[in-house]
Amino acid sequence: KFEALNAALFARCLEPVEAVLRDAKVSQSAVDEVVLVGGSTRIPQIHKMLREFFGISEAGGAVGAPRLCRSINPDEAVAQGAAVQAAILEGEGTGALSGTVLLDVAALSLGLETAGGVMTTLVPRQTTLPASQTQVFSTAADNQTQVRIQVYEGERAMTADNRLLGDFTLDGLPPMPRGQPRIEVTFQVQANGTLEVRAVEKSTGREREVRIDDKRGHADGRLTEAEVERLVQEADKHREEDGRRRARAEARNALENDVYAAKQALDVGGGSGGGGGIHGVVQSLAGLDMEKQPHAKPGILRGVTVPPPPSKPPGAGKRGGNSGTSALPLIVLDAPNIAMRHGRKEKFSCRGIEIAAHFFSVAGHRVLGFVPDYLLDFDAVANKKRMAR
Structure with missing residues (x-):
């Protein structure tokens, strides 16, 4: 009757055991001995559950199998442990306590x-x-x-x-x-x-x-x-x-790092010239540099970032071709952002992303462009031909 009334409580007793093994990344078979501490560990049902959980037989199991340790007084162990921890936290770890370590x-x-x-x-x-x-x-x-x-x-x-x-x-x-x-x-x-x-x-x-x-x-x-x-x-x-959300945030951070490196390469290589179209694309990329935080106070930049891995100086890559071994970063062009930056919401054209892709490719970058179908539908034939090129 007692065991039936407390079945739910008994089941909860195994939760911390499972949590300890999971956090320590230790399997049940790797445990040598299970030490019972606390007065309630005298309950036979607790012994039975632990034996079943660790695969311990009534006779104690085979050689090398886990065993229940019942040689320690469970009440004294709790009281002594609490007293020792209190003494250490108060700086009284001397004398008999010298060298004693309790880990939290x-x-x-x-x-x-x-x-x-x-x-x-x-x-x-x-x-x-x-x-x-x-x-x-x-x-x-x-x-x-x-x-x-x-x-x-x-x-x-x-x-x-x-x-x-x-x-x-x-x-x-x-x-x-x-x-x-x-x-x-x-x-x-x-x-x-x-x-x-x-x-x-x-x-x-x-x-x-x-x-x-x-x-x-x-x-x-x-x-x-x-x-x-x-x-x-x-x-x-x-x-x-959470993994998907973190991956999106990290992908954006990586993209911002690549955009920044690309702009540095353009500055070193004199790429800021060459026509208003390219200048507009560069300005569009500049707008992606840092995610705006409207809740931040003026003048306080709240973000810190993990530094990107070291790379070759800007412009160190081979120019004049879209080589797969380029030392410059991969450039990812997001068509909707570029289009909106140019104010082309009513009728999208691939012209902006085409110019950007060509320019970065000539500078030695690998280029990847994204154009959603809903944008291509505005001028499907012309835009798909442009993107094919």
Whole structure:
């Protein structure tokens, strides 16, 4: 009767066991011993469920199979562990406690927002504390003199779905082309859960930091285990959708980097001349440089970005042909954007994208163009002939 009444509660007991194995990326067969801690582990049904879960027979199983450890007093273990952890956190880890280490882990991932609203994680979930991670970022626009560092907690791919813990602005950056400044961001999590985030611009040494206590903005302290588990389950539920959203944002960031590199190549190669049509296309591409953020305050450029991988200097590619081995970036031309930039909403023509494709091809780039069918329908025959060329 007791087991029937508490069947739902017993089922929940296996959830943390499964979560621990999943987070540690350890299979059931890789476990040598299961230590039972806490008074409720004396319940026979708990023993039965654990034996079934780990494949342990009543006799203890074959050689090398997991076994249940019942030699430790489950009540004393809880009390001693809590006392030792309290002493260590209060700095009393001396005498008998010298050399004793109790490890806590990050309940949720910690990171910051980069271009496109992407959650860039520095301290992944289940990282052993204390922990310190450093990563180098850069600016998302030319002559950017300040960046806003926004610190988030959560498991979702986009920061809009995670929780903002705090933010600060690093100003006084030297005006440079986008991607050149080196901004070193360090996340340091103490054993008690306190988070310190520091950003340093390497060429000037200017730095700012923010300190976030372990309450993470909660009046009652940290998130409860139930709240953490709910957030993790939501992330699992939306994993595919979040992956698509992140891929779109990263693709746009990559396109912006390629557009920027192409414009640099045009400047080096003197490609800004050659007629109003080409100049208009270049101006159209310039409009794609950085996603506008209407909620940003005037004069504050909020975005930081992960620097693109190093490449050859602009213009280093072989000119005069659309070679598949070109050192210059792939150029992706989006026909609707170019058309609208030229004000050709009423009747679309492929002329703009044709000029752009030819120009970048001659400059040594590989070119890929996209023209939706609904635009080709305006002048299907002429436009398809142009795109075929």
